[in-house]
Amino acid sequence: MRATTIHAPGDIRxxxxxxxxxxxxxxxxxxxxxxxxxxxxxxxxxxxxxxxPGNTIGHECVGVVEEVGSAVTSFRPGDFVIVPFDHCDNTCxxxxxxxxxxxxxLGFTVSGQAEYALVTQAEGSLVKTDGQxxxxxxxxxxxxxxxxxxxxxxxxxxxxxxGGTAVVxxxxxxxxxxxxxxxxxGAEKVVAMSRHEPRQAIARQFGATHVVAERGDEGTAAIMExxxxxxxxxxxxxxxxxxxxxxxFAIARPGSTVGFVGVPHGVELPVRRMFQKxxxxxxxxxxxxxxxxxxxxxxxDGTIDPGLVFDATLPLDEVAEAYRRxxxxxxxxxxxxx
Amino acid sequence: MRATTIHAPGDIRxxxxxxxxxxxxxxxxxxxxxxxxxxxxxxxxxxxxxxxPGNTIGHECVGVVEEVGSAVTSFRPGDFVIVPFDHCDNTCxxxxxxxxxxxxxLGFTVSGQAEYALVTQAEGSLVKTDGQxxxxxxxxxxxxxxxxxxxxxxxxxxxxxxGGTAVVxxxxxxxxxxxxxxxxxGAEKVVAMSRHEPRQAIARQFGATHVVAERGDEGTAAIMExxxxxxxxxxxxxxxxxxxxxxxFAIARPGSTVGFVGVPHGVELPVRRMFQKxxxxxxxxxxxxxxxxxxxxxxxDGTIDPGLVFDATLPLDEVAEAYRRxxxxxxxxxxxxx
Numbered sequence: 001m002r003a004t005t006i007h008a009p010g011d012i013r014x015x016x017x018x019x020x021x022x023x024x025x026x027x028x029x030x031x032x033x034x035x036x037x038x039x040x041x042x043x044x045x046x047x048x049x050x051x052x053p054g055n056t057i058g059h060e061c062v063g064v065v066e067e068v069g070s071a072v073t074s075f076r077p078g079d080f081v082i083v084p085f086d087h088c089d090n091t092c093x094x095x096x097x098x099x100x101x102x103x104x105x106l107g108f109t110v111s112g113q114a115e116y117a118l119v120t121q122a123e124g125s126l127v128k129t130d131g132q133x134x135x136x137x138x139x140x141x142x143x144x145x146x147x148x149x150x151x152x153x154x155x156x157x158x159x160x161x162x163g164g165t166a167v168v169x170x171x172x173x174x175x176x177x178x179x180x181x182x183x184x185x186g187a188e189k190v191v192a193m194s195r196h197e198p199r200q201a202i203a204r205q206f207g208a209t210h211v212v213a214e215r216g217d218e219g220t221a222a223i224m225e226x227x228x229x230x231x232x233x234x235x236x237x238x239x240x241x242x243x244x245x246x247x248x249f250a251i252a253r254p255g256s257t258v259g260f261v262g263v264p265h266g267v268e269l270p271v272r273r274m275f276q277k278x279x280x281x282x283x284x285x286x287x288x289x290x291x292x293x294x295x296x297x298x299x300x301d302g303t304i305d306p307g308l309v310f311d312a313t314l315p316l317d318e319v320a321e322a323y324r325r326x327x328x329x330x331x332x333x334x335x336x337x338x
Numbered sequence: 339m340r341a342t343t344i345h346a347p348g349d350i351r352x353x354x355x356x357x358x359x360x361x362x363x364x365x366x367x368x369x370x371x372x373x374x375x376x377x378x379x380x381x382x383x384x385x386x387x388x389x390x391p392g393n394t395i396g397h398e399c400v401g402v403v404e405e406v407g408s409a410v411t412s413f414r415p416g417d418f419v420i421v422p423f424d425h426c427d428n429t430c431x432x433x434x435x436x437x438x439x440x441x442x443x444l445g446f447t448v449s450g451q452a453e454y455a456l457v458t459q460a461e462g463s464l465v466k467t468d469g470q471x472x473x474x475x476x477x478x479x480x481x482x483x484x485x486x487x488x489x490x491x492x493x494x495x496x497x498x499x500x501g502g503t504a505v506v507x508x509x510x511x512x513x514x515x516x517x518x519x520x521x522x523x524g525a526e527k528v529v530a531m532s533r534h535e536p537r538q539a540i541a542r543q544f545g546a547t548h549v550v551a552e553r554g555d556e557g558t559a560a561i562m563e564x565x566x567x568x569x570x571x572x573x574x575x576x577x578x579x580x581x582x583x584x585x586x587f588a589i590a591r592p593g594s595t596v597g598f599v600g601v602p603h604g605v606e607l608p609v610r611r612m613f614q615k616x617x618x619x620x621x622x623x624x625x626x627x628x629x630x631x632x633x634x635x636x637x638x639d640g641t642i643d644p645g646l647v648f649d650a651t652l653p654l655d656e657v658a659e660a661y662r663r664x665x666x667x668x669x670x671x672x673x674x675x676x
Contacts, residue, residue, distance in 0.1 A: 093566075093568045093591075094568070094591065094592045094593065097591070097592075097593050098593060099591070099592040099593025099594075099615075099616050101592070101614075101615075101616055102591075102592025102593060102614075102615050102616060157618070228431075230431045230432070253431075253432065253435070253437070253440075254432045254435075254437040254439070254440025255432065255435050255436060255437025255440060255625075256437075257618075257620065260613070263613065264609045264610060264613055267609050268606065268609075269607040269609055271602045271605050271606075271607055272602060274619065274622060275598070275601065275602055275621075275622040275623060276439075276440075276622060276623055277437075277439075277440050277622065278437050278439055278440060278620075278621065278622035278623065278625070279622070280495070280595075280618060280619055280620035280621070281612065281618055281619050281620075282595065282616075282618035282619075282620070283613075283616065283618070284612060284613040284614060284615065284616035284617070285613060285614055285616065287593075287616070
């Protein structure tokens with residue numbers, strides 16, 4: 001099949017690789033309808049994460065079941081499915097407790113930007129639609145494989161509540177989905193920290209009541225003004241850098257919780273501030289499967305339209321251009337059509 | 339008055355210092371009935387925290403109101419009161435949200451091992467008993483000024499719940515109180531990690547169902563065996579060292595929360611493990627005033643007897659010996675009588 005592969009920082013190609021095949025009874029092979037590039041793919045692209053040259057890349061996709069293993073009974077070829085980036089059995093003690101990202105049989109999508117993708121725990125991970133969805137729904141459904149579920153997880157972890165103030169640090173696709181999540185959960189003030197006009201616009205479409213363009217101490221001062229000097233009831237940290245973490249803990253009110261979903265890079269948590277101010281940290285890799293049924297319903301009934309985070313669509317052959325645009329912040333998120 | 343002062347690591351003296359006086363309308367002066375030495379006092383004693391030579395030391399006490407400022411209306415001279423180590427106004431937005439340790443008017447007891455102590459926010463901080471308590475109750479009431487409230491906070495922060503498994507890292511007075519808290523809150527399994535026989539005995543009196551004497555990898559293995567390989571539902575970190583934090587995150591199950599109340603020293607939080615396993619961190623300096631009414635009731639009705647953590651009582655003149663015994667782990671906690 002044709003698949004996106006990474007060979008060195010900045011070196012993204014479309015290569016011919018073996019089709020994924022069923023090797024375990026829990027497997028399924030998905031024919032990818034749409035994939036996309038994730039902010040976390042850029043860590044390797046930028047040389048900030050080690051890569052294995054020649055490996056496929058891409059962990060977000062939706063598609064149609066091509067083939068299933070013998071233990072997969074709820075899905076059959078032809079089903080349209082959302083593929084959580086993190087695969088889980090949905091039965092182990094961790095899944096049963098809602099911590100699907102800690103599943104004893106955890107797996108990951110590794111060829112989401114390709115013609116086919118393998119799901120290692122298909123029965124526990126996949127969620128299907130009734131029939132084939134309208135093409136207009138594909139972008140929003142695609143976000144459910146990662147970024148919308150991840151933004152939702154940030155809001156859950158941060159304890160967003162009706163009437164409270166939620167601040168979202170990070171204006172990538174996950175941060176924007178965090179804004180949407182906080183809005184849907186009923187936060188009265190939803191603050192997007194963003195200095196990029198197109199992203200600010202989507203944040204407002206998603207329910208942001210305030211936009212703060214400043215960073216660092218000025219950003220903190222702006223949040224303190226919005227919150228009457230108290231600090232935010234909930235902070236959603238959707239970046240993963242040391243600066244974003246520092247901002248998150250600077251603006252969180254005493255006794256609150258920072259919900260973090262940005263894969264941490266070079267982060268040193270401010271443990272003394274956390275202790276002195278009783279500011280907790282929760283979150284991590286999103287338990288996508290846990291939220292999927294609820295989020296799918298919200299998409300299908302038109303409550304949320306997270307697909308707006310896609311501001312470009314490119315064919316698989318141009319995936320390198322998709323990476324370039326996202327790396328340069330010329331695009332928020334690029335949908336890839338195999 | 340006579341007060342405990344610290345002059346250098348290991349150099350604890352009883353000195354004549356000026357009596358505390360009312361300088362703000364929110365102040366009260368307390369004649370100390372009983373004070374004690376806290377594990378956190380040992381940081382300075384051991385040279386691991388900077389000290390100001392000649393300063394008074396000691397933040398835990400109970401006593402009788404001697405004098406109050408003009409804004410203090412609920413207390414009068416003669417009232418027996420419990421003095422939270424952290425003083426708060428109990429009215430600011432942070433107190434109103436239950437985060438009393440983040441009070442906008444935060445203060446601290448600084449001469450708890452002395453004849454008199456000053457409370458800077460008396461109205462918001464103090465809780466009194468009906469009349470003078472029986473002498474037998476003094477030790478338990480004294481624990482409410484810090485260690486029992488702090489152990490309780492660890493359990494609350496860790497989300498201890500009925501039927502769950504709670505593991506307490508640390509067998510100091512706070513850790514033992516954490517065991518008691520987890521037991522009262524209905525945890526089915528309460529595991530004390532302790533290798534000191536006298537502390538193990540108190541842990542069992544306080545409701546520990548299991549004692550794990552091993553540390554490091556062996557300790558983790560023991561907890562995994564007790565929890566059927568899943569990890570603890572709640573972990574109470576009551577030490578504050580890097581090793582204790584590492585143990586706490588090693589034994590916490592995915593999706594759970596480590597409640598931490600040990601003042602962090604040399605701690606680097608394992609942010610990647612926290613992210614990958616969705617293990618949160620909550621807690622910090624205890625909002626003592628928040629819990630005081632409930633804990634006082636539990637002491638008065640005989641449900642809890644946290645005063646058992648005191649295994650020695652010394653007169654103020656022998657406070658240096660109290661520090662020596664606690665430093666050498668010859669005593670768990672020493673009550674000081676002025």
